[in-house]
Amino acid sequence: MANLPKNAHVSQHPCLQAKLSQLRSATTSSKDVQSLVHEIAMMVGYEALAQGLKTQQGSTDKSPLGYSYTTTTTSPHPTSISLVPILRSGLSMVPALTSLLPQPVAVHHLGLYREKSTLQPVEYYNNLPYHAPTTSNPNASGPSELAIIVDPVIATGATASAAIDSLKDWGVKRIIVVSVLATEEGLKQACGEWEEGVEIWVGGCDGEVDEKGMIKPGLGDIGDRLFLTLGK
Template sequence: MAPNSFEVRDPAFANVLTRLRDRSLRPAAVRAVVGELTSILAKDAVTATAPGEKIAVIIILRSGLAMMDSFVASLPEETDMVIYHLGLFRERQSLQPIEYYNKLPHKDPRIKHAYVLDPLVATGGTAGASISILKDWGIDQITFLCLIASKIGLETAANVWPESTRFVVGTVDPELDDKGYVKPGVGDIGDRLFGTALS
């Protein structure tokens, strides 16, 4: 693993992840499990905030929405924060990231650190694109939380801006399948979260 990547060792994470790998789970159960896993990740991801500093929580649409409530609940009560959304998806043929939603305003100078929430890192393209967007926005430090990453995807994303980015990962799966999904992974997490696989 890249030196700016950290794999969570809490045995509770592995136990809960086993449930997420069950493809028969209904969307409500998938959302509940993702929230539970996010709470475990947050224990290792959240760092102290300097006095007067404000943090940005960046939700990668759409799957990152399922991580938001649990992550925010894990922050100390006194945390000064703002939540923003970035819309990025992977084009099915090229597997390249496409940005479709970005309403980041002029950056508040008190915001130095951003937490990025996205359940899966597959090829690393979407994660890398979000890091580049935030770097250009003027962020000093990024902590990226994901439940599962492929080995190659994590390496790719972690090398985009290694000196200022830290990845906190639940588990690293060994490979990608021919469609660019993490293998064994959990399937299309967005479809599973929102019940859209057949729509």
């Protein structure tokens, strides 16, 4: 993958590649699709957060034997991290990422779909808390320091780019995108949306999309496969 942007990272883990091969199969059941997406999200997320987070020391605690030790958490602190699933298939990756993080984080949803004729993203839902805290409303939420976008597929890159643009406008300092599968062109477009602020981690990378914007050979319509809505 020598031609990919420097902020694009494709996993080389042998077990992940074997699971991705299983996920590609048309014979894989919806239940197994859900399990495989979760497992791959866990593996890609593990790699992404290992590079995207640092450790920081906290307060002093005691072990069961009474020995004192200094606690450790992440930097940024979980209170400064947001998880942003792209509806609807991104929801399948939320449990994997939340299980990796040491404490619960805010989950903000973005609803985006691709218009059939232009393949361009259309936003239909956004619950980012755009209002920063003020004297009159001290409990309002400002932007997170780090936003983690989860979406199983980056095909043309248009949806990922739109999500990155929304979060950049919100005011986040950094973005990590975690996906199961992408295309080369999709990665190039999404990585170029905010090169200095975005790192994209994927389980695999295919060459291109077809005339309908579907990845070849790809995973099919991953949302339909996850939620058993094939033939809708």
